[in-house]
Amino acid sequence: MTHPPEIVEDAVGWFLPPACREEVLGDLYERYANAAQYAASALMVAPRVILSHIRRNTDARVFLLTGCAICYSFAAGAPQDDPWTLPRLAIPTIAALLVLLFRNGYADSEGRRLRAITFDIAVAMGAAGLTQLVLLAALRFDLMLLEWCPSQGSAAGWLFVILLRAIFPPEMRLSAATRRPD
Amino acid sequence: MAKADSLGVFEQVILTALLALRDNAYGVTIRERAQQLAHPKAVSIGAVYVTLDRLEEKGLVSSWLSDPTPERGGRAKRCYRLEPAGRRALQEAAVTAKRIWDSTADAWGSNWARAK
Numbered sequence: 001m002t003h004p005p006e007i008v009e010d011a012v013g014w015f016l017p018p019a020c021r022e023e024v025l026g027d028l029y030e031r032y033a034n035a036a037q038y039a040a041s042a043l044m045v046a047p048r049v050i051l052s053h054i055r056r057n058t059d060a061r062v063f064l065l066t067g068c069a070i071c072y073s074f075a076a077g078a079p080q081d082d083p084w085t086l087p088r089l090a091i092p093t094i095a096a097l098l099v100l101l102f103r104n105g106y107a108d109s110e111g112r113r114l115r116a117i118t119f120d121i122a123v124a125m126g127a128a129g130l131t132q133l134v135l136l137a138a139l140r141f142d143l144m145l146l147e148w149c150p151s152q153g154s155a156a157g158w159l160f161v162i163l164l165r166a167i168f169p170p171e172m173r174l175s176a177a178t179r180r181p182d
Numbered sequence: 183m184a185k186a187d188s189l190g191v192f193e194q195v196i197l198t199a200l201l202a203l204r205d206n207a208y209g210v211t212i213r214e215r216a217q218q219l220a221h222p223k224a225v226s227i228g229a230v231y232v233t234l235d236r237l238e239e240k241g242l243v244s245s246w247l248s249d250p251t252p253e254r255g256g257r258a259k260r261c262y263r264l265e266p267a268g269r270r271a272l273q274e275a276a277v278t279a280k281r282i283w284d285s286t287a288d289a290w291g292s293n294w295a296r297a298k
Binding site: 003022024026030031041045047051053 | 208232235239255257
């Protein structure tokens with residue numbers, strides 16, 4: 001066989017960011033020698049291009065502001081005189097930020113429309129809420145936010161982050177050009 | 183857009199590969215040429231993508247998608263070319279490298295590299 005199995009290509013393509021999927025899959029196809037070499041190349045390439053897109057699509061200052069906004073939105077759920085205040089706030093905040101970072105790896109000029117951004121933020125705040133269910137299942141009540149605060153905080157965080165993204169809109173990718181320049 | 187500051191060694195390798203490849207610069211050919219330039223160090227295609235992405239962000243190279251070809255399974259290539267800022271940055275790096283070469287040749291003799 002001189003080309004990779006279609007199912008393997010589809011699986012690799014699923015992991016690659018849409019902004020570079022076409023050319024990376026084409027390059028991997030062209031370099032194909034056998035299934036093991038293809039799999040090894042794909043495993044080496046995918047994490048690097050995802051991290052590269054995260055770096056490129058993430059503005060450190062906006063990201064820091066986003067973290068502060070999410071943390072503030074959950075603040076009502078963490079009493080200030082409690083020694084567990086910091087972890088109570090940090091767990092949902094970090095979960096939401098990780099989701100936003102991961103989504104940045106898959107964002108392109110097409111995917112950065114307001115609807116896509118709104119969806120990404122909703123997923124991130126959903127992940128923040130999900131951490132509370134995980135803590136509940138693990139019976140770590142000391143690390144959980146107070147009653148109702150996960151849902152209220154998620155909603156407030158969603159609103160704050162959307163406002164932040166509206167004030168600081170993401171730059172369009174430079175490599176979105178699809179035709180050869182003159 | 184990121185500021186185009188001084189180039190790292192691998193960035194110089196990639197820009198030199200683009201300069202040599204002219205109109206045939208895309209992922210596979212760039213990696214092959216970079217591998218020749220960086221010998222005996224291994225160059226992974228992932229490192230090439232990351233560096234090209236960074237150079238494009240700095241405005242030193244530009245890219246576009248070519249037409250799909252059957253030898254790539256009907257997929258397009260992302261072709262790259264040096265921008266004027268990239269040429270200038272590479273020239274500056276080459277001048278510095280030439281100075282380093284001249285100084286080492288003065289100290290060790292001009293045949294030291296061939297002995298390695």
